[in-house]
Amino acid sequence: MKWLFKAVWLWLDDRVGISVLLKPMKHIAPHDAKWWYVFGTATMIAFIVQVATGVALAFSFIPSSSQAYETLVFITNDAPFGNFLRGLHYYGASAMVLMIGAHMAQTFLFGSYKFPREMTWATGVLLLSFTLGMGFTGQLLRWDQTAAWSVVVAAEQAGRVPLIGNALAHFILGGETIGGATLSRFFAIHVFVLPGIMFAFIGLHLWLVLRHGISEPPVAGKVVDPETYRKEYEELLEKSGRPFWPDLAWRDVIFGTALILAVALLAFFIGPPALDKPPDPSVLDADPRPDWYLLWYFALLALMPAKIEGYLMILVPLFIGMLLLITPVLNHKGERASSRRPWAIAVVLLSVIMIGSLWIAGQRSPWSPNFQALPLTEKVIGASSGPPFAGGQLFHDKACLNCHLIQGFGGRRGPDLTYIGDKLTRDNIVIRIVNGGGNMPAFGSSLKPQELDALVAFLESRKRPIRPQDQVPPAQK
Ligand code: HEC
Structure with a gap:
């Protein structure tokens, strides 16, 4: 029996080249790349969950303004495991954003973005922006009162951007007002455009990881010098490197499994956000609020004085994006250990505190109308x-x-x-x-x-x- 398996495997492997394809799994990595290094794989696992659940949702979802809501009601209430599936897709998105955040914080604190991994970092920053784009476009596909109003609010705000505001609002809505064209447009971006770009960039990101290797855990006092770094890294791998599979990958397997389990438990016991009423543009009785990972930005805009909001709406993300992209260019050598780069710790802490407090402000959203106001006495x-x-x-x-x-x-x-x-x-x-x-x-x-x-x-x-x-x-x- 055993010889049969072996013969089949050898034949398949010879004709298809499976072991060549799997070879990258065996690439040699620093032996002490341990638990801090699991967040990248975890992000990818969350992405795979999103692709699988997204395709399953697309089997039943009809992106038309007259039917989208009905199909979602069907998925939620009648389709077998439909509600669970929506939950997986919803919490999977949150997991992916969280894991990207952790992955970025870790590579930033470890100075992994320095020479020669500048482009690994830069492609990662682009992947972050695509992921947030997925979150934004995905929310509208829920096509209920809240989802539709969130997009109307976003378009209204985009309309205030100087010069290009009208064109931008027009592009977001696919016309002058929210309607079928908006939904088609968001659907196309959410299931074709962005995932296509993301597959390409994930491939590039992984290729770069293989090309430059996983950064070794930093040691205070051991500086990156572009002249000698590559040689030192190779010597390190020769001395103590281990193949990623199976010596190092088991941690990724454990963490990734725990992540999927957490998403599944949340999806099963808490479930996806309940569907609101179907969208009706004539009723302003909605509480338009984006999902949590965009809420802080929404809060930032709402708290800003209206006069400069238009400028900042475009400038703030552009500025943060540029800053992230050029971080490794400005700072590509020297110390990697965060104990020698206290400002790096400060940047991460400040970002977390800022996003956290804006998020709390967004939760309270004092700026949206208060529909519960009682008559004055x-x-x-x-x-x-x-x-x-x-x-x-x-x-x-x-x-x-x-x-x-x-x-x-x-x-x-x-x-x-x-x-x-x-x-x-x-x-x-x-x-x-x-x-x-x-x-x-x-x-x-x-x-x-x-x-x-x-x-x-x-x-x-x-x-x-x-x-x-x-x-x-x-x-x-
Ligand atoms: C959707 C929310 C909203 C509703 C509803 C609303 N307002 Fe306003 N109102 C505002 C905002 C925002 C401003 C500030 C506009 C600006 O100058 O940027 C404002 C400004 C004003 C001002 C000028 C205040 C100042 O200090 O200059 C008055 C007066 C006013 N509103 C009265 C009313 C009255 C009366 C009603 C009901 C008939 C009403 N508003 C309904 C949002 C609203």
Whole structure:
């Protein structure tokens, strides 16, 4: 029996060349590349999970605006393992982003990006941007209220980019408004364009890993000198190198299996985000928020003053991307150990803290309208009859309160209007309400004249109470 297997294997191997294909698995690597080195393989394992589950989802998903939502409901509720599959794809995406983050932090802290591995790092940075692009395009395919609104918000924000804003918004939406064309476009990018590019770049990234080898764990005081590094590395491998498979790869196998298990457990017990209502552009009753790995950027934009937001929206990612790309060019030799590069530790810590706190801000998202605002009480309105009182009620009924605060009640998307009567004249208040502007919708066409009058009367009455000690005594007038 054994000879039969052997004969079949030898024949197949001779005709197909399997052992040649598997040879890279045996490449020699530093023997002490241990647990810190598992994140790259883990990223790739997460990517494979995404490809497999993505293809399975595509079997049932129809990227048309009239059917996408229905097919997702079908996948979620009726298809065997459908909900589990959506969960795998959802948590797989998160796992992939987390693993890329860990992989980048590790190669950065170990100075692995230095000579001769500059291009290994650079292709990795590009892979990060493609991965985030996958996350962004994937969210719309969920095609429910939240997903659709997130993209509308993104397009609105992109529309504010100077010069190219309109073209950019037009490109994102595939037209003037969100619709079938948007969905087709996101689907094509999500399943053809980006995965195709990613396969190519993962291949290139792996080729470079083989070409330059895995960096040896850094030792303080042992500097990278482009003149001698290659020779030293080869000597090191000759002295103590081990074949990646099987001597070193078992750690990757264990960690990768644990990762898949964690994703599967989350998918099974918690499940994918529940589908929201189907998208309806006429209902602004959504909480458009991207998934967590893009939330921090969304928060950054929302917290920025509206005037510079347009510039920063493009400049911030461009700047971070450029900085990451040129890191190995600026800094390609010298110490690798992070104990001798304290700034490297600071950069990683600062990035984590910044992304973390922006993420928390994004969770609270004080800038999106507050749809739970309750009507103002007579006490807050400061009147129980007449136009100011009617205006105070309209302020809730016309949804002004969703975006504006009055004495701490309402939403925070727009400015606090508690004391707006001190700041704006009657005419200016009218102009603001009728014309809108900035993120304020124009209400000119949706308010009857007497409603506008009542609203203005209410806002005009919003003045800081005069405290007794501020009153000017009559005698001194
Ligand atoms: C979708 C959220 C939103 C809604 C709804 C909304 N506003 Fe606004 N409002 C804003 C924003 C944002 C601004 C700031 C605009 C800017 O200048 O950039 C603003 C500005 C204003 C201002 C000028 C404030 C200042 O300090 O200059 C007034 C007055 C105002 N809104 C009244 C109203 C009234 C009355 C309603 C209801 C009829 C209303 N808003 C509904 C978001 C909103």
